[in-house]
Amino acid sequence: MAIAYRQRIDDDTEFALWKIEESAGDLYAQLQLNDDEKAVVENLGTNKRHLHWLSTRVLLRAMLSTDEYIDCKVDAHGKPYLVNHPYYISFSHSFDYAAVMISRRHQVGIDIELVKEKVERIAHKFMRKQELDFISQKCKIEELYVCWCVKEAVYKCYGQKEVSFLDNILLEPFSFEGHGIINAKLRKDDIAIDYAVGYQQYQDYMIGYVIQDRYEA
Incomplete structure (x- = not known):
């Protein structure tokens, strides 16, 4: 599968979705991995996490349009970053989709979730x-998933641990229209920090996305 959806936010920033229809082997064959990354893949086994890890990296490679090795690491807080490419990045995945957001100038955060009624219980x-x-x-x-995705996107963009969705990330009222901006x-x-966070419904999924320059500290 190629990129299923792509949206440009500004001249330096975009996000895209990849529908996971390939086998793990097909995804693996599209990547260049070092020994540490190969070990990570092996430790993931053969479950959905395996496909999610591979598909986010395949999508990142497609978005960067490069044949070079992409050195992608995670910092002490679990936030991914690129060593040899001038982009900030954020990853997400849910069931049959992977999502990647990149920007040359801004820290970013993205989340994608399959909309299911169980969210009401939590x-x-x-x-x-x-x-x-x-x-x-x-x-x-739908609105509860908007709230979750928005808070998750903010959490990823900020990039520090020990932030509570309940106590530390606060949302202002909004009217749900399938897409929009939430403060x-x-x-x-x-x-x-104040953020303006985008949300969008895509088929049976909800997406939240944010870039760092949309805030006032």
Whole structure:
């Protein structure tokens, strides 16, 4: 499968989705991996995590349009970064899709989730009462996934551990229209960052995405 969807945010930033239809072997054959990366792949076994890891790297290679080896590592907080290419990156995956966001100038964050009704059972774990109060009954499940994806995108963009979706990432009310922008606030100790986070419904999935220059500290 080629890139299933691609959206440019600005001249330096875009994200794309890859529908995972290949076997692990087919994905593996499209990559250049060093010994450490090969060991990571082997340790993942043959489950869906294996396909997700491979497909995000294949998608990244397609977006960068390069035949060179892509040295992709993760920092102490688990945030991926590129050693030999001038891009900030963020990865996500859910069931049959992988998502990658890249930018030459800005830190980025992206999340994709398959929309399922079970989110309602855990909403209280990542939503404050004030946030739950602005969720509509008509589109409850979709709006809850918007909130999760937006908070996850902010978390990935900020890139530090020990940030609570419930206590530290706060959302302002919004009207769900299938796509749009939500104002989010990161508040933790002396940190105060405001973000404008995009969301978009794609088939049965929800996507949240953000770039760092859309905030005021």
